[in-house]
Amino acid sequence: MLVDAEIFLRVSFFICGALIGSFLNVCIVRLPRSQSIVFPASHCPKCKKPIAWFDNIPIISYLLLRAKCRACRTHIPFRYFFVEHFTAIIFMWTYVLLGLSWSIIPALILLSGLIVASWVDIEWRIIPDEISVGGIAVGLLVSALIPGLHKGPATEVLLTGSTVSLILAGSCMGLHLIKILRRKLPFEREDKEIFAVGLTLLALQWTALVAARMIPGLAVYLSALADAFQGVIVGACSLWVTGLLGEVIITKRIVTEFDFKGIVDDPLALLADLQAHSYIDALGNLQPAFREVKVVGNLKLGHAFEPKRKDIFEMLYAVDEGGVMGWGDVKLLAMAGAFLGWQLACVAFFVAPFFGAVAGLVKMLRKQDTAIAYGPFLAMGIVVSLFWGDKVIRWVLQMYSIS
Ligand SMILES: [Zn+2]
Incomplete structure (x- = not known):
C-alpha cells in the first residue's frame, strides 16, 4: 500500500511538471518578444488556428501529432516536447530528493524560473526581467x-x-x-x-x-x-x-552576432560590414582600427546600418571596455x-x-x-x-x- 502511494505521488509530480512545462514553453516563446503570456490562447504561429485542448496535452499531443500542426502540417519545434518532458522529470526528481514538505514549493518555482531563463538566454542572450x-x-x-x-x-x-x-x-x-x-x-x-x-x-x-x-x-x-x-x-x-x-x-575583446541581435535585423551582415572596415577580424576580435575611431561620427558603416550608428558604436565601445x-x-x-x-x-x-x-x-x-x-x-x-x-x-x- 505504501509503495502504491509513493508511485502515485511520483506520477503526480511528473504530470504536474509536464503541465507547468507546457506553460514554460509559452513563456520561452513570448517573454523575449514582450508578448503577454496569458492572451491570446495557444495557437499555431503559422496558420493562427487555435489549438484544441486535445491537441494541447503535454508530451502526448506532440507524439500523437508527430510534431506537426493538425490544421496546416507545419513542423512543431522539438523544444515543446523537450521542455515539457524535462520539467516533468525535474519535478519528479525534486520530490524524490526533497520529499513531501512545504519547502518543495519554492524549490519548484525556482527551478521553473531557471528553465525559462536558461532557454531564453541560449536563444536570445538575454534573461527576461x-x-x-x-x-x-x-x-x-x-x-x-x-x-x-x-x-x-x-x-x-x-x-x-x-x-x-x-x-x-x-x-x-x-x-x-x-x-x-x-x-x-x-x-x-x-x-x-x-x-x-x-x-x-x-x-x-x-x-x-x-x-x-x-x-x-x-x-x-x-x-x-x-x-x-x-x-x-x-x-x-x-x-x-x-x-x-x-x-x-x-584583455580579449570579442564581438559576436548576439551583441547586435537587439540592435539590427541582420547581425551577421553587420559583422561582415565591420570586418570589411577592419574593425574586427574573422573571429570577432576587436582591431586597433576601432580604437582609432574616437567619436560616433567617425565610425564607417554600410548604408543599411546608418540609422543605428550610435547604438553600434556604443556596443563596440562597451565590448572594448572589457565586455x-x-x-x-x-x-x-x-x-x-x-x-x-x-x-x-x-x-x-x-x-x-x-x-x-x-x-x-x-x-x-x-x-x-x-x-x-x-x-x-x-x-x-x-x-x-x-x-x-x-x-x-x-x-x-x-x-x-x-x-
Ligand atoms: Zn498550423
Missing part, C-alpha cells in the same frame, strides 16, 4: 512565508551574512565610482538607480535583522527574510564585482539568493564556473567562439546549491578544519 526581477520578489515573499527553506539561519550566520553583503556591496559601489571618475563619465540616472537599489536592499536586510530581535514571535519569519535579502545582495554583488574586476583584467556586463546574470543569481539565502548563493557563484569552464573548453577545442551564454551554467550552479549546497559548505569547512 519578468523571470529574474519577478523571481526576486517571489523569492523574498516565499522565504518569509515558508521559513523552513532557509533552515532557520543561526544568528551568527546572519551576522556574517550582513558583514559579507556590506563588504561586497561596498566594493561594488566603490569600484563603480572609481570607474566613472577614472573615465570622466557623467554620473547618469542609471548609476543613481543602481546605488539606490543597493542601499535600499542593505537597509531592508538590517531592518529585518533588528525586527527579528525585537519581535520574538515573528523571529523565524523575519530571520528567513533577512537571509533572503542577504542572498539577493551577495548573489548580485558577487557577479557584479567579478564583472568590474574583469573590466580591468580581461558587456551581464546584468541578466547578476539579476538571476540575485533571484537564486532570494530563494536560497546568502550562503547557498555563494556556493552557486563558485560552482557555476566549473560547468562554464567545461563547456568553454569543449567549444574552444571545436574552434568556435568562446562567447557563450552564462545563464545556463549559473542555473546548473544554482541547482547544485539547492540540492547539495549544505554538503558543499560542510565539506569546505571541514577541509579548512573550521568545524
Whole structure:
C-alpha cells in the first residue's frame, strides 16, 4: 500500500511538471518578444488556428501529432516536447530528493524560473526581467512565508551574512565610482538607480535583522527574510564585482552576432560590414582600427546600418571596455539568493564556473567562439546549491578544519 502511494505521488509530480512545462514553453516563446503570456490562447504561429485542448496535452499531443500542426502540417519545434518532458522529470526528481514538505514549493518555482531563463538566454542572450526581477520578489515573499527553506539561519550566520553583503556591496559601489571618475563619465540616472537599489536592499536586510530581535514571535519569519535579502545582495554583488574586476583584467575583446541581435535585423551582415572596415577580424576580435575611431561620427558603416550608428558604436565601445556586463546574470543569481539565502548563493557563484569552464573548453577545442551564454551554467550552479549546497559548505569547512 505504501509503495502504491509513493508511485502515485511520483506520477503526480511528473504530470504536474509536464503541465507547468507546457506553460514554460509559452513563456520561452513570448517573454523575449514582450508578448503577454496569458492572451491570446495557444495557437499555431503559422496558420493562427487555435489549438484544441486535445491537441494541447503535454508530451502526448506532440507524439500523437508527430510534431506537426493538425490544421496546416507545419513542423512543431522539438523544444515543446523537450521542455515539457524535462520539467516533468525535474519535478519528479525534486520530490524524490526533497520529499513531501512545504519547502518543495519554492524549490519548484525556482527551478521553473531557471528553465525559462536558461532557454531564453541560449536563444536570445538575454534573461527576461519578468523571470529574474519577478523571481526576486517571489523569492523574498516565499522565504518569509515558508521559513523552513532557509533552515532557520543561526544568528551568527546572519551576522556574517550582513558583514559579507556590506563588504561586497561596498566594493561594488566603490569600484563603480572609481570607474566613472577614472573615465570622466557623467554620473547618469542609471548609476543613481543602481546605488539606490543597493542601499535600499542593505537597509531592508538590517531592518529585518533588528525586527527579528525585537519581535520574538515573528523571529523565524523575519530571520528567513533577512537571509533572503542577504542572498539577493551577495548573489548580485558577487557577479557584479567579478564583472568590474574583469573590466580591468580581461584583455580579449570579442564581438559576436548576439551583441547586435537587439540592435539590427541582420547581425551577421553587420559583422561582415565591420570586418570589411577592419574593425574586427574573422573571429570577432576587436582591431586597433576601432580604437582609432574616437567619436560616433567617425565610425564607417554600410548604408543599411546608418540609422543605428550610435547604438553600434556604443556596443563596440562597451565590448572594448572589457565586455558587456551581464546584468541578466547578476539579476538571476540575485533571484537564486532570494530563494536560497546568502550562503547557498555563494556556493552557486563558485560552482557555476566549473560547468562554464567545461563547456568553454569543449567549444574552444571545436574552434568556435568562446562567447557563450552564462545563464545556463549559473542555473546548473544554482541547482547544485539547492540540492547539495549544505554538503558543499560542510565539506569546505571541514577541509579548512573550521568545524
Ligand atoms: Zn498550423
